[in-house]
Amino acid sequence: MEYNTKRNTLTIREYGRNVQKMVEQLKLIEDREKRNEAARAVVRTMDQLNRNMDPNSNKTDSIDYWHKLWDHLYVMTNYELDIDAPFPKVEKQVEKPVMVKPDYNKHNIKLRTYGRNMERIIKEVAQYPPEQRERMAKPLVNHLKMLYLTFNRDSVNDNVIKQQLSDLSDGLITVPEEYQLAPTKELNQLISNNAFFVTPPAKKKKKKKKKKKVNPTI
Numbered sequence: 001m002e003y004n005t006k007r008n009t010l011t012i013r014e015y016g017r018n019v020q021k022m023v024e025q026l027k028l029i030e031d032r033e034k035r036n037e038a039a040r041a042v043v044r045t046m047d048q049l050n051r052n053m054d055p056n057s058n059k060t061d062s063i064d065y066w067h068k069l070w071d072h073l074y075v076m077t078n079y080e081l082d083i084d085a086p087f088p089k090v091e092k093q094v095e096k097p098v099m100v101k102p103d104y105n106k107h108n109i110k111l112r113t114y115g116r117n118m119e120r121i122i123k124e125v126a127q128y129p130p131e132q133r134e135r136m137a138k139p140l141v142n143h144l145k146m147l148y149l150t151f152n153r154d155s156v157n158d159n160v161i162k163q164q165l166s167d168l169s170d171g172l173i174t175v176p177e178e179y180q181l182a183p184t185k186e187l188n189q190l191i192s193n194n195a196f197f198v199t200p201p202a203k204k205k206k207k208k209k210k211k212k213k214v215n216p217t218i
Contacts, residue, residue, distance in 0.1 A: 011076045015046055023076040039083045043069050114147050119168055126172040133173050141165050141175045146187045156184060
């Protein structure tokens with residue numbers, strides 16, 4: 001038994017395996033006249049298959065339809081068939097280049113609340129000399145608190161924010177325990193003043209003017 005896995009790949013599946021075998025035999029015919037006659041027979045078979053699939057189609061009477069069948073014949077022979085066809089031989093189409101998928105950033109974010117950019121900033125500051133790190137610690141921790149408040153304005157623990165800054169910097173940036181972060185109310189006010197976080201005001205509905213009733217007796 002011959003399995004499909006051992007057969008040649010069907011170039012155009014709509015014509016089936018038998019037409020594919022007929023096309024492969026065309027290339028083995030050495031006599032040109034006989035090869036031309038056999039090619040016409042194959043095209044007529046392809047036409048009959050199309051008519052059986054769509055008997056009500058009117059496309060079978062057009063020149064474009066027959067041109068397409070001869071093009072399909074060339075395609076199924078891998079553009080190697082040498083015959084005297086009623087239409088010019090179709091040129092082999094150049095394969096489209098394979099699209100290379102972009103290499104997306106697979107960097108894991110430790111704390112999504114602050115985002116990747118903030119994490120990069122903290123990593124960069126962590127490489128500064130100790131004096132500069134100490135000077136940058138306070139503005140950084142206050143900024144982290146403000147970012148945190150943009151997602152959760154109800155409750156925030158300053159000690160947690162301090163610890164998160166230390167974790168993101170691998171312990172290189174620390175804030176003194178006695179340091180008091182900016183008040184939550186003050187930071188919320190800054191967030192509200194930023195147009196990025198402000199909800200646009202609702203449009204006022206225009207009041208429709210009532211039309212005065214005209215007394216027809218006047």
